[in-house]
Amino acid sequence: MTTDEALALFRSTGALLDGHFVLRSGLHSRQFFQCALALEQMPLVERFGAALAAKASSLGAKSVIAPAMGGLVIGQEVARQLGARFIFAEKEEGKLVLRRGFRISPGEPFLIVEDVVTKGGRVQETIEIVRSLGGKVAGVAMVVDRSDGTLDLGVPTFSLIRLQVETFPADKLPPDLAAMPAVKPGSK
Numbered sequence: 001m002t003t004d005e006a007l008a009l010f011r012s013t014g015a016l017l018d019g020h021f022v023l024r025s026g027l028h029s030r031q032f033f034q035c036a037l038a039l040e041q042m043p044l045v046e047r048f049g050a051a052l053a054a055k056a057s058s059l060g061a062k063s064v065i066a067p068a069m070g071g072l073v074i075g076q077e078v079a080r081q082l083g084a085r086f087i088f089a090e091k092e093e094g095k096l097v098l099r100r101g102f103r104i105s106p107g108e109p110f111l112i113v114e115d116v117v118t119k120g121g122r123v124q125e126t127i128e129i130v131r132s133l134g135g136k137v138a139g140v141a142m143v144v145d146r147s148d149g150t151l152d153l154g155v156p157t158f159s160l161i162r163l164q165v166e167t168f169p170a171d172k173l174p175p176d177l178a179a180m181p182a183v184k185p186g187s188k
Contacts, residue, residue: 001051006143006160009047013038020180025119027167028177032185033144035115039073048160049077052113052141055158057082059138061111063104065089065130067096067122074143075113084111089126096125098133106134116144117159118167120151127153 010016015037021029039045052074061084066075068090079086087104089096098104110130114123117140127137139156148164151157168174 001047001160003161003163006048006051009044010038010161013041013044017185020177020182022170022182022184023118023167025121025167026170027118028170028173028182029165029167030177031165032183033116033146033161034185035070035074035143038143039115045073045077048074048143049081051160052078052143052158053081056111056139056141056156059109059111059156061109061138063087063108063135064111064113065126066113067126070115070122071113074115078111078113078141082111089129096122096129098129104130104133104135108135109138110135111138112140114140114142116146117142117151118146118165120147120153123153127155 010033015034017032017034018030021032023029063085064075064079066072066088068088072088075088076086087102089098092099112123112126117123123140130137137155140153141158143160145159145162146165149162
């Protein structure tokens with residue numbers, strides 16, 4: 001799947017939004033990828049999952065972990081496509097943790113899967129969880145890399161869409177964004 005094909009699928013589902021958005025990172029942007037709108041269509045989930053699995057298959061990951069909520073649907077599909085085990089990290093008191101009896105074995109190779117990454121905070125938290133429990137992070141796969149590949153997570157990374165989307169601190173908004181009300185459509 002090419003970037004143009006993936007972008008066309010986002011546009012056709014209304015999942016690529018234009019306006020004034022506040023991202024999870026606190027930065028502001030003119031564009032927002034509402035992956036949930038694209039990932040509510042199971043045939044698209046299967047296509048995106050197959051494309052990410054193909055990109056990451058050489059890593060030899062035996063398990064997939066995703067940060068909840070955004071990475072759940074695509075993470076599970078990538079795991080299915082790879083024939084791998086799937087687990088997820090979820091928030092507890094504002095921090096990602098493993099719950100529900102999930103375990104990580106020493107040396108177990110993991111692929112981390114996320115829907116959209118801008119600064120990589122949740123992915124980095126997930127990397128730390130895997131490593132702190134003795135697992136190995138083989139790589140990271142994401143549907144959308146908003147950093148245009150400039151984010152260095154210290155492991156191989158793969159994405160279907162890689163764009164440099166302008167972001168701005170709240171106190172340095174360009175006049176066009178400052179004139180519009182901000183919307184926070186993502187998870188909180």
